[in-house]
Amino acid sequence: MLQERIEGKWLAAFRRVFALNGIGKGTRIAILSETQSRPVLVHLCELAAYDLGAEFCMIQMPTPVQTAPVPVKSTGTSWAIQGNRAVIEALKLCEVIVDCTVEGLIHAPEWPEIEDAGRTRLLVITNEHPEILERTEPKAEHGPKVQLGIQMLREASEMRVTSPLGTDLTVDLRGAPCGGTAGFGTTPGAVAHWPGSLCLAFPGKNAVNGRIVMGVGDMNLTFKTYLTSRIDFTIENDFVTRIEGDGIDALHFREYMEAWDDRNAYGMSHVGWGMHPGAKWVSAAMYDKRDMQAVEFRALAGSFLWSTGANQYAGRYTLGHFDLPMRNCTIALDGRVVVKDGVLQGDLAL
Numbered sequence: 001m002l003q004e005r006i007e008g009k010w011l012a013a014f015r016r017v018f019a020l021n022g023i024g025k026g027t028r029i030a031i032l033s034e035t036q037s038r039p040v041l042v043h044l045c046e047l048a049a050y051d052l053g054a055e056f057c058m059i060q061m062p063t064p065v066q067t068a069p070v071p072v073k074s075t076g077t078s079w080a081i082q083g084n085r086a087v088i089e090a091l092k093l094c095e096v097i098v099d100c101t102v103e104g105l106i107h108a109p110e111w112p113e114i115e116d117a118g119r120t121r122l123l124v125i126t127n128e129h130p131e132i133l134e135r136t137e138p139k140a141e142h143g144p145k146v147q148l149g150i151q152m153l154r155e156a157s158e159m160r161v162t163s164p165l166g167t168d169l170t171v172d173l174r175g176a177p178c179g180g181t182a183g184f185g186t187t188p189g190a191v192a193h194w195p196g197s198l199c200l201a202f203p204g205k206n207a208v209n210g211r212i213v214m215g216v217g218d219m220n221l222t223f224k225t226y227l228t229s230r231i232d233f234t235i236e237n238d239f240v241t242r243i244e245g246d247g248i249d250a251l252h253f254r255e256y257m258e259a260w261d262d263r264n265a266y267g268m269s270h271v272g273w274g275m276h277p278g279a280k281w282v283s284a285a286m287y288d289k290r291d292m293q294a295v296e297f298r299a300l301a302g303s304f305l306w307s308t309g310a311n312q313y314a315g316r317y318t319l320g321h322f323d324l325p326m327r328n329c330t331i332a333l334d335g336r337v338v339v340k341d342g343v344l345q346g347d348l349a350l
Contacts, residue, residue: 078102154178202269211235232248298325
């Protein structure tokens with residue numbers, strides 16, 4: 001177990017990331033957390049904000065009651081604000097929300113209203129041990145390549161994903177909102193994420209069809225585990241319709257999905273690829289599950305990341321959620337290969 005205390009090197013990293021996000025003397029920020037947030041992260045944010053001369057307040061919400069039918073460690077959406085009008089109005093007055101909630105506000109129901117107020121941007125500090133954040137610190141030089149990847153997604157009409165194991169997935173990208181972050185932003189409405197460097201698309205209705213075959217070494221981030229056996233998925237008109245495989249991984253996946261008793265849990269949420277040079281596949285073998293939120297593995301350079309669960313752009317909402325990064329896939333946009341056998345290509349290459 002690593003010690004969760006204030007280290008000078010971690011505080012220095014928080015200062016650098018805050019500065020990269022335009023936080024300095026007089027910047028009005030709110031450090032938002034909940035009772036189950038990792039205390040050391042909140043403390044590091046407080047000290048970094050003080051050192052940089054920001055005008056800051058600290059808001060802590062009670063972590064909501066657990067209502068899901070199964071244990072939940074990752075939903076992809078924070079419910080910590082719980083519609084509290086005083087908190088919403090306060091956050092709308094800030095220039096930056098430094099988000100230390102367990103799940104992050106990116107898909108929270110309150111964020112669109114806060115964003116529409118036109119003043120606030122978001123810096124999500126994911127619920128990782130500080131050592132993980134230290135290794136995956138956002139850097140200014142990551143920005144141009146991530147922005148290029150996002151632009152490629154926005155300009156494409158189709159994504160095709162293949163792999164030697166048998167994956168052959170087609171995604172209609174027409175009209176799909178696309179985004180991502182290198183971990184920093186300085187304009188109202190910007191969303192930054194630490195770790196960052198991820199390019200994503202949220203497909204619309206009847207946009208995703210084909211087969212996904214996950215193999216040994218691919219990852220189930222909801223369970224925070226590597227797969228030890230194959231899982232074969234059939235996707236028809238955005239929904240997983242078959243989950244095949246004889247190993248424990250397919251068994252757990254099927255039973256967890258069934259427990260939600262919610263068709264939307266089987267829906268496709270987002271697709272994309274990672275671009276972070278500091279994110280490493282082997283890292284999950286080095287940490288206890290409680291030490292990581294596993295966001296690092298969403299940003300693995302050259303990985304194909306797909307997700308099931310909520311997709312507000314397709315009108316689907318659910319707490320059931322899986323993030324599933326895969327190795328050794330080839331990703332093509334309108335026939336142009338951007339990832340080949342798990343390696344970023346062309347101008348995206350690291």
